[in-house]
Amino acid sequence: MRFFIKSYGCQMNSYDSQRMSDMLAGVGYELVPSPEDANVVVLNTCSIRDKADEKVFSDLGRLKSIKDKSSEDFLIVVAGCMAQLRSQDIIKRAPYVDIILGPQNIQQIAAIVDDFIKNKALDTVVSTSMDANSKFNQLFGKFSNRSVSEFLTIQEGCDNFCTYCVVPYTRGREFSRSVADIINETKNLISLGVREITLLGQNVNSYNGEDLGGKSCNLSGLLFRLADIDGLKRLRYTTSNPKDVDCSIAEAHRDIDILMPSLHLPVQSGSDAILRKMNRKYTQGEYLRCIDMLRSYRPDIAFSSDFIVGFPGETDEDFEETLELVKKVNYAQAYSFKYSPRPGTAAAKMNDQISDDVKSERLQILQDLLNDQQSQFNENFIGRCLKVLFVKNGKHENQLVGRSEYSHAVSVSADNVSIGDIASVRITSVASHSLIGTIER
Numbered sequence: 001m002r003f004f005i006k007s008y009g010c011q012m013n014s015y016d017s018q019r020m021s022d023m024l025a026g027v028g029y030e031l032v033p034s035p036e037d038a039n040v041v042v043l044n045t046c047s048i049r050d051k052a053d054e055k056v057f058s059d060l061g062r063l064k065s066i067k068d069k070s071s072e073d074f075l076i077v078v079a080g081c082m083a084q085l086r087s088q089d090i091i092k093r094a095p096y097v098d099i100i101l102g103p104q105n106i107q108q109i110a111a112i113v114d115d116f117i118k119n120k121a122l123d124t125v126v127s128t129s130m131d132a133n134s135k136f137n138q139l140f141g142k143f144s145n146r147s148v149s150e151f152l153t154i155q156e157g158c159d160n161f162c163t164y165c166v167v168p169y170t171r172g173r174e175f176s177r178s179v180a181d182i183i184n185e186t187k188n189l190i191s192l193g194v195r196e197i198t199l200l201g202q203n204v205n206s207y208n209g210e211d212l213g214g215k216s217c218n219l220s221g222l223l224f225r226l227a228d229i230d231g232l233k234r235l236r237y238t239t240s241n242p243k244d245v246d247c248s249i250a251e252a253h254r255d256i257d258i259l260m261p262s263l264h265l266p267v268q269s270g271s272d273a274i275l276r277k278m279n280r281k282y283t284q285g286e287y288l289r290c291i292d293m294l295r296s297y298r299p300d301i302a303f304s305s306d307f308i309v310g311f312p313g314e315t316d317e318d319f320e321e322t323l324e325l326v327k328k329v330n331y332a333q334a335y336s337f338k339y340s341p342r343p344g345t346a347a348a349k350m351n352d353q354i355s356d357d358v359k360s361e362r363l364q365i366l367q368d369l370l371n372d373q374q375s376q377f378n379e380n381f382i383g384r385c386l387k388v389l390f391v392k393n394g395k396h397e398n399q400l401v402g403r404s405e406y407s408h409a410v411s412v413s414a415d416n417v418s419i420g421d422i423a424s425v426r427i428t429s430v431a432s433h434s435l436i437g438t439i440e441r
């Protein structure tokens with residue numbers, strides 16, 4: 001039997017897709033590069049914005065025509081956040097979908113697919129229970145197909161209920177894996193040639209796992225543990241919530257050499273009124289003090305962030321405060337989106353929704369400012385050296401692409417360096433989304 005997996009959305013979905021691949025390969029299925037060659041197609045979906053859902057429905061339409069023409073078993077599995085949030089909509093709009101798996105049911109994929117084929121099931125099988133503990137305890141399968149830079153989920157779910165967000169409804173309450181579990185998986189990845197690990201959590205800095213002595217361990221404690229593991233060259237983590245940042249994480253950035261000086265710290269808005277309506281539990285002032293505190297421990301730390309424009313009730317003054325905040329922080333990189341009402345969230349029911357024209361106008365203004373900051377940040381490195389971990393071949397012959405300590409994409413001609421190496425690169429120029437350099441001897 002052959003399988004194909006398509007992953008949408010965030011890094012945590014990439015991690016879940018990798019684990020589903022391990023489990024199907026673990027029971028003898030073969031991974032193939034396209035759905036046409038597969039017997040089982042898994043769409044591991046995202047539901048962060050409406051556009052994401054519609055993309056899945058159009059992909060399902062394409063799979064239906066392959067299924068209709070196929071003479072062999074051809075199972076369609078919809079997994080991930082959209083499966084959790086909209087299982088009944090999927091059954092209504094795409095009744096030819098065979099299996100629907102919520103994010104905390106992926107550990108059952110091999111057994112459910114096997115049963116479905118053996119029993120020649122006719123109805124869609126839906127498994128959307130929420131239990132992260134059993135998920136991580138039941139994940140199995142020999143790790144395979146790993147690159148030199150990999151994700152590792154340490155925490156899943158969220159207790160914050162920001163009024164625009166579906167995560168608490170798709171990934172449940174916060175659950176932290178044990179330190180022992182994470183150390184084992186880290187060692188396993190390093191034995192496969194992984195050199196850089198990015199720890200994942202929807203609220204990664206509220207990590208609170210059981211330590212080796214049975215006590216609880218926070219993110220900083222975990223980072224110091226992992227930094228002692230031989231063979232691990234680089235450590236990163238995402239996504240942090242500003243309200244949970246404390247000095248212990250700043251100390252980790254000051255004292256751990258392999259912890260990279262780039263931190264993704266989503267702020268969403270610069271207006272206290274909007275932050276209250278979003279239920280973000282911090283103010284603009286507290287966010288800026290957090291940035292200053294981190295910079296006082298690690299002056300070269302680079303910040304990235306997320307922004308939502310056009311949140312219900314956002315006035316011109318509110319938006320101006322967001323622009324003011326951006327000017328004060330000066331971001332290395334940032335992602336910005338128009339507010340998209342999500343089913344079941346409090347904000348979707350709020351009055352004074354903003355028109356799409358106003359959202360587009362504000363998004364353009366914000367993105368122009370953020371792009372200027374990013375270009376300035378990148379140009380500041382021309383003539384300077386960066387430590388780059390090479391992760392893949394570039395588009396051009398004899399070209400390698402890597403990642404700097406500040407998360408830049410950096411490309412060089414591959415003279416005497418290979419994927420997995422870390423080398424000093426002198427930056428010679430800036431391209432649209434990456435830096436270009438030469439290996440420093």
Ligand code: SF4
Nearest residue numbers: 158160161162165167
């Ligand atoms: S903290 Fe993040 S994941 Fe949690 S509800 Fe807010 S936006 Fe969603």
